[in-house]
Amino acid sequence: MGAENVDDRLLLERAACPNEWKVLPNGRLGLPVQCKKRCVYLSTDGKTRLCEHGETASAISQYASGSRVRPVDSACKCTNVDGLTTGRFKKPPQNWPGAPLYYDVLVARGAEEAILPGGRRARRLPHISGACPVFMLPCGNMRCRHGNSESTLRSIKKLSTSRRPCDCALGGQSWRKGRFQTIVTQRAF
Numbered sequence: 335m336g337a338e339n340v341d342d343r344l345l346l347e348r349a350a351c352p353n354e355w356k357v358l359p360n361g362r363l364g365l366p367v368q369c370k371k372r373c374v375y376l377s378t379d380g381k382t383r384l385c386e387h388g389e390t391a392s393a394i395s396q397y398a399s400g401s402r403v404r405p406v407d408s409a410c411k412c413t414n415v416d417g418l419t420t421g422r423f424k425k426p427p428q429n430w431p432g433a434p435l436y437y438d439v440l441v442a443r444g445a446e447e448a449i450l451p452g453g454r455r456a457r458r459l460p461h462i463s464g465a466c467p468v469f470m471l472p473c474g475n476m477r478c479r480h481g482n483s484e485s486t487l488r489s490i491k492k493l494s495t496s497r498r499p500c501d502c503a504l505g506g507q508s509w510r511k512g513r514f515q516t517i518v519t520q521r522a523f
Contacts, residue, residue, distance in 0.1 A: 342427040349380070352434040352442035358388030359409035361461050363433045371417040378433035380426025383418045385410060391418035437472050451481040466502035478502035 348354040349365055356375065358364045364375025364384050373386035382390055387410035389397075394412045396402035404410070433439070440457035448469055450456050456469035456477060466478050466487075477483055480500035482490070487502055 345376075346427055346429060346431065349376075349433065350431045352438040355433055355439045355442075357439060357443065357445075357460055358384060358386070359461050360388035361459070362388040363436060363439055364388060365433070369417040369420075374417045380430040380432070381421065381424055383420065383422070385412045385418060387412065391415035391422070394418070435474065437470050437474060440470060448479065450477055450479070454481065 345365075345367075355363045355365055358375060362384060363378050367374050367376045367383070375384040375386070375388070376382070377384055377390075384390060385394065387408070389408075389410045389412065393402065394410070394415050397404045397410075398413050434442075437457060440459070445460060446458040448456050448458060450469060450471075454471055454477075456471050459468045459470055459476070462468040469477050469479065471477060475483065478487060478500060480502060482500055482502065487500075490500075491503075
């Protein structure tokens with residue numbers, strides 16, 4: 335058995351374990367991989383490499399060239415893509431399991447647990463900024479601390495202040511934005 339097969343097998347074993355994954359500052363899940371140049375994480379697709387803040391080489395290059403505006407709340411100040419372009423044209427290892435459920439990673443990483451209205455257990459998302467903490471239910475749906483979804487909060491924002499069921503406020507960016515899904519989707523980021 336070649337070294338590449340052993341490495342792939344170990345990577346597949348690690349990828350199947352929620353405790354191996356980390357929630358990166360921009361909300362993406364990342365699996366740490368070997369790199370001598372910097373901290374590098376493998377994305378949920380099994381091939382894209384991310385910096386320690388969760389950004390791709392493409393995004394960092396666009397920020398550095400000025401062709402894309404870096405979000406104000408971005409933790410990423412990276413200016414080079416060292417270690418992020420290795421294997422960019424490779425396919426994920428055969429039998430790539432994908433990432434575990436985001437909620438399972440939150441549980442494995444000890445994210446704050448809360449009981450939302452209706453007795454629903456949820457885990458707090460660690461990197462959502464804004465006035466309102468965001469919690470994820472085991473099914474992957476996200477709620478404010480009062481149990482309201484993002485669409486409900488957008489709807490009640492229009493109500494008079496005396497009729498609002500909660501005072502939670504949304505930031506300028508969607509809670510979802512594709513980053514909290516571990517299924518293969520068209521990326522919006």
